[in-house]
Amino acid sequence: MVFNSLTFAIFLPIVLGLYYLVPRRFQNSVLLVAGYVFYGFWDIRFLYLISLSTVLDFCTGLMIGDGRMTVYQRLQPTLHLLLFSLLFLVFDWNAVHFAGMGAPRVDWEHAISPFGLRVFALSLAGVIVAHALYPWLLRLPEDRRRLFFLRVSLFGQLGMLGVFKYYNFFIESGEVLAQRIGLDVSRLHLDILLPIGISFYTFQTLSYVLDVYWRRMQPVTHLLDFALFVSYFPPLVAGPIERASHLIPRLLGERKLTLDAVSRGSFLILLGLFKKMAIADGLAGSVSSIFDTTGTVGSLDIIAGSVAFAFQVYCDFSGYSDIATGVSLFFGIDLLKNFELPYFSVNPSEFWRRWHISLSTWLRDYLYIPLGGNRGTEAKTQRNLMLTMVIGGLWHGAAWNFVLWGAYQGLLLAVHRAIVGAAAPAFDGSLWRRLPRMLFFFAFVCYGWMLFRADSLEQIVAFTRTLFTSFDFTLTMKRPTFSALLGVPVLLALEFLQFSARTPLFHRRLWIPVRGLVYATLILLIVMGTSNDSQQFIYFQF
Amino acid sequence: MRVVGWMLAWLVVFDLAAGFAFRPPADPRVEPGRLQAYFEYGRSIEGKLRAMVTADDATSAPIATTGWLADGARPDALRKATAADRILIAAYGQSFTHKMLEEAQHLDPRIEMRLLGGPGAPLSHSFKVQELDRHQHEARVVLVGILASSLQFLVTQTPMNWGFEAPTPFTYPRYRLEDGVLRATDPPITDLAGLRKALADPDAFREVRAALDANDPGFSAFLFDQDLLDASVFGRLARRSWGLQHQTEFTARYHGAAGFTNRDGLLDVARALLVDFGREVRADGRVPFVVLFEDRGYAGHLVDALGATLTANAIPFVSSGSVAPASDLGNFVADGHFTPAANERIAEAFVEKLRAAVP
Numbered sequence: 090m091v092f093n094s095l096t097f098a099i100f101l102p103i104v105l106g107l108y109y110l111v112p113r114r115f116q117n118s119v120l121l122v123a124g125y126v127f128y129g130f131w132d133i134r135f136l137y138l139i140s141l142s143t144v145l146d147f148c149t150g151l152m153i154g155d156g157r158m159t160v161y162q163r164l165q166p167t168l169h170l171l172l173f174s175l176l177f178l179v180f181d182w183n184a185v186h187f188a189g190m191g192a193p194r195v196d197w198e199h200a201i202s203p204f205g206l207r208v209f210a211l212s213l214a215g216v217i218v219a220h221a222l223y224p225w226l227l228r229l230p231e232d233r234r235r236l237f238f239l240r241v242s243l244f245g246q247l248g249m250l251g252v253f254k255y256y257n258f259f260i261e262s263g264e265v266l267a268q269r270i271g272l273d274v275s276r277l278h279l280d281i282l283l284p285i286g287i288s289f290y291t292f293q294t295l296s297y298v299l300d301v302y303w304r305r306m307q308p309v310t311h312l313l314d315f316a317l318f319v320s321y322f323p324p325l326v327a328g329p330i331e332r333a334s335h336l337i338p339r340l341l342g343e344r345k346l347t348l349d350a351v352s353r354g355s356f357l358i359l360l361g362l363f364k365k366m367a368i369a370d371g372l373a374g375s376v377s378s379i380f381d382t383t384g385t386v387g388s389l390d391i392i393a394g395s396v397a398f399a400f401q402v403y404c405d406f407s408g409y410s411d412i413a414t415g416v417s418l419f420f421g422i423d424l425l426k427n428f429e430l431p432y433f434s435v436n437p438s439e440f441w442r443r444w445h446i447s448l449s450t451w452l453r454d455y456l457y458i459p460l461g462g463n464r465g466t467e468a469k470t471q472r473n474l475m476l477t478m479v480i481g482g483l484w485h486g487a488a489w490n491f492v493l494w495g496a497y498q499g500l501l502l503a504v505h506r507a508i509v510g511a512a513a514p515a516f517d518g519s520l521w522r523r524l525p526r527m528l529f530f531f532a533f534v535c536y537g538w539m540l541f542r543a544d545s546l547e548q549i550v551a552f553t554r555t556l557f558t559s560f561d562f563t564l565t566m567k568r569p570t571f572s573a574l575l576g577v578p579v580l581l582a583l584e585f586l587q588f589s590a591r592t593p594l595f596h597r598r599l600w601i602p603v604r605g606l607v608y609a610t611l612i613l614l615i616v617m618g619t620s621n622d623s624q625q626f627i628y629f630q631f
Numbered sequence: 632m633r634v635v636g637w638m639l640a641w642l643v644v645f646d647l648a649a650g651f652a653f654r655p656p657a658d659p660r661v662e663p664g665r666l667q668a669y670f671e672y673g674r675s676i677e678g679k680l681r682a683m684v685t686a687d688d689a690t691s692a693p694i695a696t697t698g699w700l701a702d703g704a705r706p707d708a709l710r711k712a713t714a715a716d717r718i719l720i721a722a723y724g725q726s727f728t729h730k731m732l733e734e735a736q737h738l739d740p741r742i743e744m745r746l747l748g749g750p751g752a753p754l755s756h757s758f759k760v761q762e763l764d765r766h767q768h769e770a771r772v773v774l775v776g777i778l779a780s781s782l783q784f785l786v787t788q789t790p791m792n793w794g795f796e797a798p799t800p801f802t803y804p805r806y807r808l809e810d811g812v813l814r815a816t817d818p819p820i821t822d823l824a825g826l827r828k829a830l831a832d833p834d835a836f837r838e839v840r841a842a843l844d845a846n847d848p849g850f851s852a853f854l855f856d857q858d859l860l861d862a863s864v865f866g867r868l869a870r871r872s873w874g875l876q877h878q879t880e881f882t883a884r885y886h887g888a889a890g891f892t893n894r895d896g897l898l899d900v901a902r903a904l905l906v907d908f909g910r911e912v913r914a915d916g917r918v919p920f921v922v923l924f925e926d927r928g929y930a931g932h933l934v935d936a937l938g939a940t941l942t943a944n945a946i947p948f949v950s951s952g953s954v955a956p957a958s959d960l961g962n963f964v965a966d967g968h969f970t971p972a973a974n975e976r977i978a979e980a981f982v983e984k985l986r987a988a989v990p
Contacts, residue, residue, distance in 0.1 A: 377960075384959030568965060571669055605637025612638070613645050616865055619872035620672075622879075 090130035091626065092412045093366055100127070105419055109346070117317050117340060120420065124320035128285075133182050135284045137208070138253075139320055140173035142246065146294040147315040148219070149242040153235045154301045154308030157227060165312040167216050174212045178205035235302060242298040250291045253284055258487030286326030288484055290319055292451055297333035299455055306334050314341060321422075323413040327406070327628040329427040329447035336422075344421030356596060356608075357415030360583075363611045364408030365626070366618030368580060371573025372401040373624045378567035380542050387561030391552050394566055395539040399531070400577060402538060403431065405627045406445070430584050432534070435516045435526035436509070437501035440534065452481050463511060474506070475499035485541075490549060494540040501533060520589060572617035579610060642865070649864040659683045659692035670864055672796040673871030677836075677857040679798055680791075684827050691823065698749020698801030700759060701822035713740040718989055720920075721745045721770035723757035727924040728776025730968065734978035739985070745770060749801045751794065753784040756803035758904045759815075765915060771989055773912040774920040775905075777937070779929035779957075780967075783885035784849075785904075786895045788818045788842075792849035793881065795874050800826055805846045808899050813907060816846055848895065849881045890932040902940040909946045918988050921948040922981060926967055930957035947988045951977045 090096050104123040108116055129136045144166040151158050184200040187193045226234065260274055267274045297318070300306045309315040318337050324330070379386055379394030386394070410427035417424045431444035441449045457477040463470040475496065482495015516523065543549045555561075568574075587595045596604055653670045655663045659682055663671065671679075683692035710733070711717075718741050722728055725748050736742045745768055747760050757775045765773075784793055788805050791798040802818030819842035820826050829835040844850050854874050860866030884894050891898055905921065912919035921941055923933045934950040941948045955962040955973035962973035969977065 382958070382960035383956065384961035386961070565961060567960075571666070601634050602637050604634050605639075606641050608634070608638040609641030609645060612642060613865075616868045616872075620868065620875055622875075 090127050092409065092416070093362060093623065096130070101416065101419075108420060116344075116420075117313065120321060120340075121313060121317045124317065124322040124325060127322040128320060128325060129177070131285045132282065133177050136177045137173050138249065138284050138287070139290065140170055140316075141212075142249065142290060142294055143312075143316045143319045144170045145245045146242055146298050146319075147309065147312050149238040149245075150298055150301045150308040150315070151310070152226065152238040153242075153298065155310075156231065156234060158223075162310065162312070163220065163223070167220070169312060169316070170212055170216065171209070174205065174209045178202060179209050181205065239298065239302045243295070246291050246295055246298075250287060253281060253287055255483075255487045257281070262489070289328050289330055290325060292330050292448075292484075293324075293333070294319055296330075296451060296455060297337075300333050306337075309337060321417075323417040323420075324410075324424055327409045327413070327626055328445075329410055329413065329425040330451055331425060331447070332451075335425055339422045346419070346421050350418045350421060353594070354415040354418030357411045357418070359415075359608065359611050359615070361408040361411030361413075361415060362615050363576065363618070364404035364411065364580065366621060366623075367572040367576035367614040368618075369401045369405035369408060369627075370618060370621035370624050371570035371576060372397045372404075374622060375567045375569045375573075376401050376542065378565070380544060380548070386552070386555065387563055387565070388555050388559055389562045389564050390566050391539065391556055392535075393564060395535040395542070397566070397569065398542045399432070399535050399538045400573075400580075402541070402627055403428075404580070405624075407431075409626050409628065430588055432531055433523070433527055433584070433588055434534075435523060435530050437498065437505050437530075437533070439515065440530070441498070441502070448481065448484070452477050456480060470511075471503045471506070474502050478502065489546055490540055490543050493546075493549065494537055497537050497540055501537075520585070570618075570621050572614050572621060576614050576618070579614065583607070646864045650862075653864075655682065658690075659685060659695075660690065668797070670867060673867030673869065673874065674861050675857045675870070676791050676795055676798050676855045678861045680800060680826070681830060681857070684800075684823065684830055686827075688823060694750070694797070694799050695826075696823055698752060698756065698799060699822045700756075700763065700801070700803060700818075701825075710736060710744040710746075716741050717743045718772060718985070719743045719745060719768065719770040720772045720774050721761070721764065721768050722747070722774040722776065723752075723761045723764075724748045724774075724776025724922075725750060725752045725778055725781070726968065727778050727926070728774070728922060730974055731776070731922060731924075731977050731981060732774075734971075734974050735982050735985075738975075738978055738982045742982075742985075748776075749790070750799045751778065751781045751784075751790055752801075753778075753781040753787075753790075753803070754901055754904055755785045755806055756801075758806075758908055759803050761908065762911070765911065770917060772918045772920050772985065773908075773915075774922065775908060776922045776924060777933065778924045778926060779933040780926050782891060782901060782933065782936070783882060783897060785897055785900055786885070787847045787849050788816070789847065792843070792847055792851065792854065793878060795854045795878070796871065806900050806904060808896050808903055811903075813900070813903050818846075819843070848884075849878075851877055886929070886932070891936045898936055901937060905937060905940050905946065906944055909944045919946045920985070920988065921946055922977070923948060923950040923952070924969075924977075925950060925952040925957045927957055927960065927963055947984055949977065949981045949984050954980045 090100060100123075104119065108119045111119055125136055125139075128139060147166055148158065148163075151162060179202060181200055181202040184196040184198075185193050186196065226237070229237065264274050297306075297309075297315075301308050309318065314337070317340055318331075318333060321331075321336065321340065376394055376398045379390050380398070407428040410424075414424045414427075425447045427445060427447050429443045429446065431440055434440035434443050457473055460473040460476060461469055462473060465473075476499075478499030479492060479495040482491045482493070482498065485491045485494070516526065539552055540549055543552065569577075583596075586599075587593060589595075590598055596607055599607065649670055653664075653667045655667050655671050674682075680695075683695045685691045688696050718739075720732065720742060722732055722744055728748060729746050732742070732744050732746065736744060747764060749756055752760075754775065754777050757777070761773060761775065781790075784790065786805065787793060789800065789802045791800055800823075802820060804815035804817050806813050806815050808814075819839045820829060826839075829839045840855065843855075844852075851874070854870065854877065860870050885892055885897050893899060908921075909919045921937075923937065925931065925933050931952055934952055938948070938950070951957075951969070951973075954976040955969055962969055964970050968974075
């Protein structure tokens with residue numbers, strides 16, 4: 090289910106209605122069921138995976154933190170996992186046929202999935218082994234127990250991510266090498282679907298286990314509370330990547346819907362839909378006309394295509410974050426900030442403080458600092474930077490161009506650090522002094538986006554060669570749609586206003602008729618954008 | 632609340648201002664500007680028909696006058712050969728066919744062309760026009776151009792519904808295969824005069840609408856019927872959005888990433904039409920020829936769907952994909968047609984094959 094769909098437009102009011110109709114103690118249950126419906130809309134089988142992820146880290150969190158689980162705490166995840174495997178894997182929902190408003194017809198002959206039965210058997214075996222080992226695990230010394238469960242969590246979560254996201258990539262990457270030594274690895278390919286948003290919720294749950302391990306927070310004691318943390322639907326499939334220490338207190342604490350939250354939420358939803366539907370979708374065809382062609386492309390086309398993609402990917406991704414944050418505000422829950430005018434950056438260090446903030450801070454806190462951060466020699470710091478950015482690149486997708494993009498970002502950070510030093514003050518000049526630096530750095534950002542968007546290493550090589558050796562200034566890129574052509578200047582104007590006002594609530598400072606004009610313009614452009622060829626959010630694939 | 636009031640007021644102002652500033656030209660013969668066309672795309676099909684069809688053909692929109700079956704024996708163009716030993720080609724198709732043949736004539740001045748067709752015409756239209764025209768000429772070669780993106784419109788009776796943004800009202804039969812035999816369901820109207828009459832007579836118009844509803848899976852009352860949304864820019868934008876979604880869903884029933892599907896017998900009918908085409912043309916002592924135009928998004932799909940039938944029935948054919956692949960977007964101009972260079976390569980391939988077929 091995507092935010093810019095009619096299905097979501099029906100889903101959200103129903104969830105909101107139920108949420109505010111039921112007593113407070115049932116509100117989280119409404120949100121949990123909503124999260125499962127939202128996620129199951131893509132493929133109902135994915136719900137088993139999210140259940141496995143939930144159960145694994147709920148149990149490991151308790152064993153790391155408290156060192157024990159009550160009978161109830163052990164029974165709950167057991168039932169959760171087995172029930173989900175029965176409901177969403179053993180029972181094949183493709184055997185249910187819906188015809189209009191009538192009762193659904195079930196094709197019982199095909200209602201049981203042999204694959205699902207195998208997974209159920211494995212889950213059952215896993216649960217029995219876990220229960221059998223529990224008394225022995227209780228007797229482990231605290232340090233060993235904590236480390237053991239941390240490893241179980243990391244192995245389980247990263248293992249799932251590895252199998253679903255990276256397995257085929259590494260098999261394909263090693264295929265050529267294997268062929269040279271006479272090995273046929275093509276049979277090792279797995280025909281698997283990439284569960285949508287798996288990188289987002291995996292990182293989210295990892296942050297929980299690591300925070301509990303580092304004693305930054307207490308473990309969650311109720312499975313349903315933890316399940317809601319994993320499957321809270323607004324940020325579920327494309328972020329912001331929530332921190333347990335930020336989201337869990339908000340999910341468990343008192344929440345109040347205020348007029349201010351409704352107003353902020355409405356504006357964010359409006360802004361997000363505008364970015365996604367009017368601009369990102371309106372530019373998608375133009376970008377595709379450059380990157381998806383098998384023919385040769387001139388230098389001006391590559392520049393135009395990369396700039397167009399810079400706006401497309403920004404509007405697509407930050408649009409999602411805006412809508413997620415806006416929707417969440419309607420439930421009285423604040424999400425982490427994910428973007429802060431990234432193209433106003435004047436250097437790579439500032440860019441990563443403004444772009445996909447929830448990922449960059451995650452990488453900083455859970456990878457860069459544990460690697461040693463900047464505490465060692467300069468060479469070690471540069472190595473840590475590079476390693477963090479390459480892994481950050483690989484987080485985006487299982488392809489060499491993402492690795493290259495990560496390495497390029499790491500290189501930019503390393504070079505910038507080498508030039509200005511570790512303690513360079515942030516640039517604080519006026520907007521007009523900032524502008525030329527912004528444009529200069531934007532060129533580097535766009536080259537990075539070319540690496541990101543390219544569909545092969547061959548295309549990266551060809552485009553780079555053309556950029557630096559051929560000066561063909563004919564433009565064949567498909568013209569963006571009207572909504573994008575009008576939307577980009579509107580976006581720039583809004584962002585300049587926001588930058589000058591230094592607050593995301595800049596629009597509230599406008600004279601009321603002008604404020605009305607801004608909202609009406611966004612609505613007009615969204616309506617125009619509804620005619621664009623609707624694209625899936627780019628970051629769903631990650 | 633005040634801000635919501637202002638926002639609503641501005642929306643009304645936008646609606647009225649855009650409606651006034653970008654209203655289409657009063658004379659349907661005048662091409663609208665880009666923004667004028669943009670804000671008109673979502674007008675209902677009925678609304679557009681009423682605007683484009685006036686009291687006589689001369690003052691109606693040119694798009695309304697083309698492609699009608701009743702005009703089948705009236706070629707759109709007759710281009711004389713400039714060399715002796717002429718090869719007259721009777722060609723049926725759409726602009727892709729016409730542009731390719733114009734280029735072929737430059738390459739081989741013996742080629743003389745008799746062109747009939749309609750904008751984006753599907754195979755069923757070309758087949759019917761060819762049948763109506765077969766005794767009207769002395770051509771040595773009879774050519775049909777098939778456009779990949781309009782193959783699926785074999786299951787319709789008019790381009791109006793699938794091309795609702797700029798509907799061309801001409802019609803053609805819908806063919807179905809019954810016990811291996813092609814059966815045609817004729818369209819409710821076959822000429823502009825018939826449409827004009829129907830537009831003036833509510834009962835006759837209801838009959839036309841009912842016939843399209845029955846025989847055209849792309850028909851949608853929301854897109855077709857004139858209503859209040861036509862009066863508002865926002866209403867028209869909303870209708871356009873819904874229409875594009877409808878169009879995408881319609882196309883997805885017959886074509887996907889793996890190629891064409893045989894839903895509603897689409898491929899069976901297309902193949903049967905080609906077999907009959909080859910038989911009829913040979914019976915007249917002429918050479919049948921087919922050009923497959925694979926446009927954007929259809930790389931290799933047309934030749935996959937029809938190539939084997941053409942080969943099995945010894946019908947010479949050329950596929951644009953072999954010289955101007957649809958996967959290379961550099962082969963296309965913004966409106967979806969081939970670039971002159973790509974068109975030239977297709978024409979070269981055609982002329983080469985033609986010389987082998989007609990020495």
